[in-house]
Amino acid sequence: MIAEALFADDGEANAARLDWLIRDLDDFLNRAGARPRLVFALCVAVLSLFAPLWIGRFTTLSDLPLAERSRALHKAEGGLLGPPALAAKAILCILWFEHPDVDREERAR
């Protein structure tokens, strides 16, 4: 839900790469230990429940259309939700940029 909102460029995020990301995130959290799992789950829960308030919507993040989700998270990260937004974003970005395509794209530039 957050990864899709983060990596959607024009329209939708690359589905195959998102699937790869979610699989790798599962492995990351399983191996990272209990406290990081808890911290990550709390970050996601807080963002899911409260980020929509930043755009005046009284619903959960998953109920928002993709563009609204991105906008809510963007607004929220500049306020009190900055730390959980950064924590979630950091893990997702680190994994996203480790996809095998990144090396190929980098070499092609």
Added chain:
Amino acid sequence: MSRTSGRTMDRDVTLDCDVVVVGSGAGGAVIAATLAEAGQRVILLEEGPVLDAMAHGRMRPSESLRSIWRDAGMTLAVGIGDSPSINVTSARVLGGSSMVTGGVCFRADAEVLDGWSRELTIDDLDANAMDRWYSEVERDVHVEPVPVSLRSRSTNLFIEGGEKIGIPFHSMNRNTNGCTGNGRCNFGCPNGAKMSVDLNYLPRAERAGAELWTDCLVERVITEGTRATGVRGRFVDEKKERTQFHFSVFAKRVVLAGGAAYTPLILRASGLAKRSGALGRNLSLHPSFRVMAEFDEPVRGWHGALQSAYSDHFHADGMVFNSVFTPHGVVAAAMPGFGKHHARFRERIANIAMFGGMLHDDGGGRLWRFFGREPLMTYRMSKRDRARVPLLLRRMAEIFFSAGARRVFLPVFGSEPIEPDDLAGAPLESTHGRLFECSSQHPLGTCRMGSDPRASVVRPTGELWDVKNVYVADGSILPTSLGKNPQLTIMAMAKRVANRLVN
């Protein structure tokens, strides 16, 4: 060579030795090697697993994070009041945090050492007396200056900008041998060129007969009256959870070197070192801020040494600039927005340069016991340090603009990058502390050394004031922050403590 993993243990174990060392990082490894080479029977206990240096160098950064970084790199010192919350990184692996540093090796400034010596009336802590220990560890871990040719374009741009406005830079010293500039020291070197303690002190300790036990979590010090007789703990499985099996190591002396965040927890759980009230207090962190800048030219900051140059031009203001770069994903995470908004920045990652700014802080942190075995860290930044944050960021942005940066990304949550004309009006002074993105690799001071038992946890020798035979030899004994990366000073202090133990 004697290595045993607690993962394989299916029974309780009792051992005995002359010295049990808890923790295998910059402090514990030095102690173990020095004492084993002096003929003492040493057992070293490490909570984390073994990871071969070359295998670490082949890992993706996130594999390193999930395998050996404590809390997968997500440990936080919670900011109190107008202070930022600070991401504090360390490792749980054989070799400790020396496995995840950039390898930077600074001696503490003479004024810091002389200040400790003078104010704490400890006569062998001044720069002259410490020179012997620094020289030994510099030789042992192969400290060398980073050649200018290994500087990344990112580093060179910041240096060019600084020199245009009269700020000089110098090459860092690091513990490396054969560095080719892969830009990922803290996630393992693909060439095995970073001389972390798993490549020098720990093999030396083993060759001299020390036993290395990994996956062993020490929970408390065993005492009889006012003397320590050993340590007790539990084995840890591959999921980092404690198993049902216990170990006890009986020893003539106990040396704690679990780091500034963990040594106080062991002492507190053991009911020791409570008298002064200083245990777990006085935590300093060297709060650090990354500033990024976008250039028109491709920068590709990941080509070159991760850390190679620094400037202490603003040393009097308690600021040091240290070169650094991070993986693509960390760069992207520091960019504002989500979706399309974020995409237009992350597409320019190859054009991003980065530099770090670090504060020589007054302390203000504290450790608390928390659920489970991990501590809760809190940090209240002093008013003086808090006032330095906007000044540090303005200076770094000015340097990048002087180098020709198109835009600068300041470490303020969710903030848009600024252009040169925006800098003067950027509301940094009025930004609440909790909105600054801040990190630390240097927790120090939670078992401070001193000559007054009412204000310190350990004696000048490193021994606890209130229990005999327990010594501390990690960053927790440093009386104040250093304003410089502390790895070398922790090693030198451990040498000094070890020398007392040998004699």
